[in-house]
Amino acid sequence: MRKTQFVLLTLGATVLGGIATVTPAAARDYPWCAQGGDYDYPGECTYSTYEQCQASVSGRLLYCDRNPRFSYGEVQPQPRPQRRARPVAPY
Template sequence: MRRTQLALLTLGATILAGVVTVAPAAAGDYPWCAQGGEYDYPGECAYSTYGQCLASVSGRLLYCGPNPRSAYGQQRVPPPRPPRRTRPVAPY
């Protein structure tokens, strides 16, 4: 009885540790999404290449599209360059 309780406690702790350490990927990380069918917009955005997405949707009545969060998001604007320093010109 004692061994069974210890085994169940160990199993539970192992499963809990596995669940706690797994972090879901953010949707903005990958540029391609499987869209249509059972997926809401923007879809399952878990593919780094178009080929990976095509392989995943094959036979599932889905299609691949760009991740709108990465494709149509606001682009970063570089900060303006500081004005160029010039030496004063000596009068004649």
């Protein structure tokens, strides 16, 4: 009985350790997107070539277009200027 508990504890610790070290997949933008239908803009951007995209959208009532994030780069938001406090007038 004690041996079974030890094995289960060891297995649990190993699984927990494995889950803790998993990192999310890196997002990568590809140059071509399947657009239309249920896809929000810019669409499903997982295609390296126009031909891959065309083969995927065939018969799905979708179309292929360039990925704007890949083509033009993401626009970085401009920092808002800091407001200076107005001086308080004496009464």
